[in-house]
Amino acid sequence: MTSPSGVELACMRRKHLRQVLVIERASYPRPWSRGLFLTELANRATRGYWVGLEGAEGGGEGPVLGYGGVMMAGDEGHVTNLAVDPERRGLGIATRLLLQLTVDALTRGARRMTLEVRVSNERAIRLYARFGYLPVGRRKNYYPDSKEDAIIMTVPEVVSQEYLEKLQTIAASVPGPTIVEQPTTRMPG
Numbered sequence: 001m002t003s004p005s006g007v008e009l010a011c012m013r014r015k016h017l018r019q020v021l022v023i024e025r026a027s028y029p030r031p032w033s034r035g036l037f038l039t040e041l042a043n044r045a046t047r048g049y050w051v052g053l054e055g056a057e058g059g060g061e062g063p064v065l066g067y068g069g070v071m072m073a074g075d076e077g078h079v080t081n082l083a084v085d086p087e088r089r090g091l092g093i094a095t096r097l098l099l100q101l102t103v104d105a106l107t108r109g110a111r112r113m114t115l116e117v118r119v120s121n122e123r124a125i126r127l128y129a130r131f132g133y134l135p136v137g138r139r140k141n142y143y144p145d146s147k148e149d150a151i152i153m154t155v156p157e158v159v160s161q162e163y164l165e166k167l168q169t170i171a172a173s174v175p176g177p178t179i180v181e182q183p184t185t186r187m188p189g
């Protein structure tokens with residue numbers, strides 16, 4: 001496992017999909033297809049998909065380290081996907097991506113955030129808990145491969161000084177530089 005020298009967060013594009021699909025297949029028992037990613041990418045009005053690219057200083061066109069997406073439904077931002085190259089986990093890449101998904105959702109008018117996670121996915125649950133996600137319910141037998149339940153997790157209020165400060169604290173804890181592609185959606189802090 002090597003630590004990236006820096007990470008650029010860029011909007012996911014078609015050109016990233018080959019690498020995204022390799023990570024997707026290594027991360028989930030029922031990976032999304034290329035077609036599903038393309039459909040999501042076509043819905044730019046309500047979706048924000050981001051990739052983390054190695055090498056913030058070199059223009060960020062290094063390999064894809066991980067990716068994530070958020071879908072807006074009214075004033076709710078729903079995290080649809082978040083995955084990191086298995087060789088690059090534990091380095092804060094998902095943390096950087098989740099920060100960016102949250103900023104993206106806030107920019108699009110989100111007041112709260114939600115997601116579903118497998119009950120057994122302790123690592124992801126810990127990550128979401130650090131971001132203030134609270135378990136609010138369960139979907140029984142949600143995952144067709146294993147019939148496992150999903151926990152529904154929510155941040156009930158993201159538009160507050162307290163939550164902004166939480167995001168800034170998390171951003172400050174991530175080592176190394178993070179560059180965000182679009183100046184309008186910079187990370188806090």
Ligand SMILES: CC(C)(COP(=O)(O)OP(=O)(O)OC[C@H]1O[C@@H](n2cnc3c(N)ncnc32)[C@H](O)[C@@H]1OP(=O)(O)O)[C@@H](O)C(=O)NCCC(=O)NCCS
Nearest residue numbers: 027082083084089090091092093094095116117123124126
């Ligand atoms: C869940 C997942 C996205 C986390 O990605 P990640 O990049 O490893 O996450 P982070 O590095 O930001 O944080 C994970 C851990 O690394 C630790 N960490 C982060 N940066 C670190 C650093 N520089 N040094 C040491 N540890 C660090 C974090 O504290 C955290 O520790 P914890 O698991 O004990 O709480 C990843 O495991 C994954 O892709 N899983 C498969 C797909 C999946 O389950 N997605 C979630 C669907 S709901």
